[in-house]
Structures are given as structure tokens and as C-alpha cells.
Amino acid sequence: MTKLIKEIILKNHLNNHNLTREIGLFSAIIIVVANIIGTGIFTTSGFIMEELGSPQTMLLCWLVGGLFALSGALCYGELGAMFPKAGGEYIFLRESYGKGMAFLSGWISLIVGFSAPIAAAAIAFATYLLRALPVSFSFKTAVSLGGIDIIIISPVTILAAAIIIILSLVHYHSLLLGTRIQNGLTIFKTTLICVFIIAGFCFGSGSAANLSGELNLGSIFSDSFAVSLIYISFAYSGWNVVAYLGGEIKDPGRNIPLSLFAGTFLVLGLYLLLNMVYIYALPVKEMSGVLEVGKTAAVSLFGNNISRYFAAAIAIGILSAVSAMIMTGPRVYYAMSKDGVFFKLFGKIDSIHKTPAYSIFLQATLAIIMVVTSAFDKLLLYIGFTLAVFAMLTVAGMIALRIKKPSLERRYKTFGYPFTPFFFILGNLWIIFFSIKEKPVVSLFGLGTIGLGGLIYLYFKKSGGTIHTGIHVGRNRMKIIAICREVIEKN
Template structure:
């Protein structure tokens, strides 16, 4: 029997489960669509691959930092917990305000709609079914997770294996289509000149596609032997993602060429269609639907833990902070997050929200990893079960590089960055207003 109190999470996730969460949380639908946008901002296949390698190495640096943070504080809530302890309630609330109330449900709504698009395309359902199918998918995921983390992990493992199979299929098809002229896929595309600013700006959508590695830290309170499991799962899972991403982009370039990739609206389907016709496009549509569905499962599970931690802190409705004593799941937080995601799905207002909060999400990662310096300074004599290598170089490289990319993006698209900062700033009066409302009244 568990020795954990009835109002606490139970550590039920193995190393395999945790690694699948990392892979499933990062690989959603982006890798099947975003490479075309990256190609449009570069002038050669080599530049495309360089961007994906740089983004992967940079994300690996961030993942190693998150591995130490998770090992130091293996609690549900992840970045919210680190910010609360290092910098106080206000920065933690602003992160939760941006992520748990906007970014998580917005990303769930967006990816659930992508899942429904591909599901309907594969099954022949008309477009009018897209929103109902997306909402139904969210309801199904919430329902499964209400039974506890093991049920959610089982679903995650199945759909992560399916999405890896879809990526392997794409790589094989790309190599078959190349037929001995792999070198030309990296050549310069003279018909597509781009500026250096566009090349730098292309790193943000690359990083966005690599995002999601923090979901395991959100679920750290349910990982077995977390000081050992979290670093291993984060490292192995993210290394696997980088390999998958580089290989699949090479497959796109080999099969479509740089110009073909830049002109494609659905590179995965176009690649499959070249070898297998419409049947191939249907097969990969099923794979993308599985990948998107698996991502939604992780985003809902992780986001609900952040929301539950905020509720337990009194930074949101207290009822949201409850953990069901039988299933050990944050059932009210799951229902609240799922409901809000469905509202965004049916209203169709999620795309703009995501554009507005992408900068905020990566700012959250920057400040989250910055807490590592606080932990090292304030707990200098406390042994850590895992310490990030090459400290302080790796966290500094991540913080400075990501902040520079965010700055370049703000210069290139000031409206989205400005709205992101405005959303964060609106959290300040919300924080003080909530504290005033929730403060106990004296008689």
C-alpha cells in the first residue's frame, strides 16, 4: 500500500513512462508542418539542417538544466515551483497565468484541432465535424486522466510509439525518393534569397517545435525515484527527439528538395504522396492524428498539475488544488483545463493566443533555468543528486541565446511579442486582485 497521504500524488511513473512523456510532449504536430516555414526563411537544405541541429543542442542544454531542477525539487508544478521558491509568488503567478490559463489550453485547442483535421481527412468525415471531433478528443483525454496517472501514461505510451513509427516511415520514404542524389538536397537554392534576420528569426519556430520538454517536470511528483529517473528520462528522451527531427528534415529535403519543402503546405503528406499516392497521404494523416492526440494527453496532464499547484497555494480557486484520494488525480483541475480548452476549440480563438504566448512560454523557460543559479548559490552545501555538466556555461548559453532569439523575434514581429508581454503584464493586477479576494477576512 502507498504511504503517501491521501491528498498527495503517488509515484507511479517508471523511467520508460517518463521518457515517453518527454518524447510525446515535444513531438506533436509541428514536425509534420513547421519545416516548410523554416525552409521559407533559409536558402539551402544545409541551413535548414543547421537550424534544427542548433535548436536541438540548445534545447538539450535547457533539458540538462531542467534535469537538475527536477532532481532538486521533484514536485508537481515544475517551473511554477522553481520560480515560486527562487523569486517569489508574483513571478510564479505570472508564469502560471500565462501557461496554465492561456498557453496550455490554447496549445491543446490548437493541436486537438490538428488531430481532428487529420482524423476527418483519414476517415472521410466532412469539415463540419472537425470542431466536434476535436472537442470529443479533449473530453476523452480528460476522462482517461481522471482515473489517475497510470491510465494517462498507458495512453501516452501507445500514441508515442505510433508517432515514432510515423517518423520512421517518413525517413525511409525520403531516403527511397532520394535515390543516390542526397547531396543535392543540401545545395543552395538560388531562387530563394533570404536575409540574415530571417535566418535568425527562423530559430524561434524551431525552438517552438522543440518545446514541451518541461511537461515531465510538471509531473515530477508522480515519478518513481525522481532524482535518478528525471535526468535519465529527460536526457534520453530529448536526444531521441533531436535525432528524429534532424532525420525527418533530411528526409523532407531528400524527397522534396529545398524549393519543394519551402512551397509545401503539408510536407509529410506531399512526401508520402510521391511514393504511395493518396494512400500514402492517408496513412501519414493517421500518424499525424496519433501524434497530435498524444501531445494533447501530455499537455492536459501537465497543465492540470500546474493549475492544481496554484490552487493549493491559494493562487487560484482552492477547489482546483484538490487531489482525489482514490485516483490521486487533480480531477477538478483536469476538468477545468479541459473545459477551457474546449471553449477555445469551439470558438476558434486559439491561434492568435498561441502567437501571443509563444514568446511568453520561452521567457518562462529562460527565467525557469535562471533559478538554477539561485539554487546553486543558496544551497551550496547541499549535495544535488544530479548536477548539470559545464555549469555555469550551459545555463548561461541557454539563457543568453534564447533571450537573444526572443529579442530578434520581437524586432521582426513586434505585434506578437508586444501582445505576449501585455498578457504577462495583465497578470500583475490579476495577482494582487486575487490575493485581496482570497485573503482571510478579519472579524
């Protein structure tokens, strides 16, 4: 009888199509780097310089923002090693606070965390790539309602939608193909940044005098420093990406915390060096308020002829970030569906490709809608701060798990505990406070979005979750009965 039960369990397990662990340490680090380095580092430093007015204070602000991200990565490493499953924050918050808080995190991830940034990054990619081409395309068709453009068709939106479709199909095809393309794009992007840094200092027409001056530590507690930190937190966002892929990481107890730390630390170093190049290239007045600070610095260092090549390089760099987000996001919706708090369809794994196909297509559809409606900028403006809220709650949940469940196996424990999590929590509270202070509409719209997520969760809990669970259990019973019959007939 024991042998019969073992055969039943084994066969039922083999018939259950799960995600496969194919991502090694190197690929995991590459994904972290790819997901962090996007448009932020090439566009925010000019606004930060305008706020702070001091090169030394700007570099300190980038360092502090990097330390916040690094402390978060150290904390997420412990959670990822404890719960090496697909879903990231959704799984962590579920274990700490229950399904309700976890669903709200997944809801925010679906709209603000992935779909909207994918749309924004895809449009940025298309804009830079078209700028790099020797020919120009300028047609535009819009569908208007009440004088407002609802749908916009242009070369930028067409190219942005096309790249979302292409990369979504790549990551649908297989995890192996997706990671190989991701690795190639990220290595190319990182190499370009390193070449730009070295060439800028060695051959560029900059001035070391721009880097001189005194650092005023008192500025850390100013409103301008806090506002600048908000910009920088966006540029560092994505440091937690590997936690979402926990179900596909090899040796997760070791590789999740190590890749989170190594990838974030590498980006911190690159960001500081890149900003030093910007300062070396541009005096404070020329940098202040400049949107395309990366391009402006490149022109100042190497002349106008570099402009088109730099635009192409940035486009490739952004492509890497788009790919990383397309790979990561669907694992959250997959985990939500498996828990019965999202449509069952999105918890299915393609039996041939072993990827969450329907979740990938859902995300691609939402991102394309945001591209053609230009809704992504409004989403990012009004509810982007909620990502900091849930990251803070996740780390607070790690502390709660230490207290409530001390017996849980922890292959890795957060370095510097309890200072590290408290540093991260206080840093995010600081960012959230000044986000609300500077843009109060953000908090109102964010609360409204979270409230809407709560209503949707109640719907799934009362109807969708029950139906999902009933069907799931019923099908499992039928499988077990069928397997029992098959085994008995063989014997």
C-alpha cells in the same frame, strides 16, 4: 507523549490525499517524446526552407534549436531533482524569485502553455483524421456577433472537443491508465516516424543530390536564421514536461534529469533524420513555403495513394501530444492552489482516483472554449513567445540558487555548468529579441497578459490566499484536535 504526537502526525499525513509516484523512467521518457513531437515537425520545415534557401543551413538550424532544448533539459534536470514536486516551472520560480513570479508562470501556462496548444492540437488531429476518412463531412453552424463568428460548430470542432473530453476523462480516471495509453500512443507514433524515415531513404523516389551543397556558417548570424529558430523553438517546445510531474515520478532525483535528457536527445535525432527525408524527397523550390511539408514529402516519395494513410498516421501522432499536455498541465494549477494563489478547489485530489480532478476539468473546459471560438490561434500568435521568457527566467533562477543556496541537496548537477545555462539563456534572448523585432505586437500583447496575471495575483494575495490559508490551517487544527481525542480515548 512522543508516541502520541507521532501517531497524530502519521494519521494526519495518511488523511491528506497527495499525488502518488507511479511514473517510472521509461514512461517519463515517453511523455517527453510525446509532448515534443506534435504538428510542428510536419508543418514548419517548408517555411524554414523559404527563409534560409539552403538544405544544409536548415539542418544546422534544427540542430541549433535542438541544442537549445537539450541545454534547457539539462538545467531543468537539476531543478527537478532538487524540487521533485508537481508544478514544474511554477515550483522552480517560486523557490528562486518568490510566489509572484511563480504565479505569472502558472498563469501563462494555464492560457498559453497548455489550454491553447491542446485546442490547436485537437483541431489539427480532427482535421487530419477527417481527411483520412473515405467519406467527407462539410456542415458548419456559426453564432455571429457584429459579423464575426463567435462560436463555430463543425465536424472538426465537434471531434476536437470530443477528443479533449475523452482524454481528460482517461487522465482523470488514474495516472496508471493515462500513462499506459500515453505509452502506447507514443510508441506507435515513434515507430511510424522511424518507418517513414527508413522507407523514405530505402524505397522512396527521392534524390540524394538534394542533400548536396556547401554550408555557409556566416548565415547563423542572419535575421533569416533567427526567424527560422523561432519556428523551430515551437517545434521543440515541451522538452520540460516531466518537470511538471515531479510529484508523481519514481526516484525523481535520478529519473527526472535522465528522462529530460534522454527524451529530448531522442527527439533531436528524429527531427534531423526526418528533415533529411524531406530534403531527399523535395528540392528547395518544391519545399519552400509548403505548410503540409510532411504530407507533400510522403506523396513525392511514395505516390498519391499514400496521402490518406499519412494523414491518419499524423492524426495518431498528434493525439499522443494532446494526451501528454492534458496529463501535464493540471499539475501546475494544482501547485498554485496549494500555495494559496489560485482557487482552492483546483488543489483537491480525487480521493479514489488520486488525480487533480478539478484542475483537469478546468483545463478541458478552457481548451474546448478555445476550440469552438477559434481563439487559440490568436493566443498562440500574440503571446507564445512568453513561454521562452519564463523558461529563460527559470534557468537564470537555477544559477541564482547555486549562489544563494549552495547547501541545498543536489543529486544531479547540470552537465557543462556554467556554459550550459548561459548557452540556453543567450539562445532564448536571441529568439525573444527577433520575435519582438519581427512581430512587435507580440511583445505588447504579451506584456499586457503578464500585467493582467500580476493583477490577478494581487487579488489572490490580498483575499483568496488569506482565506485559503486560514481555512487550511483551521481545518488542520480541527483534524489534529479530533485525532488527539481519538488517540486519548483509545488509551
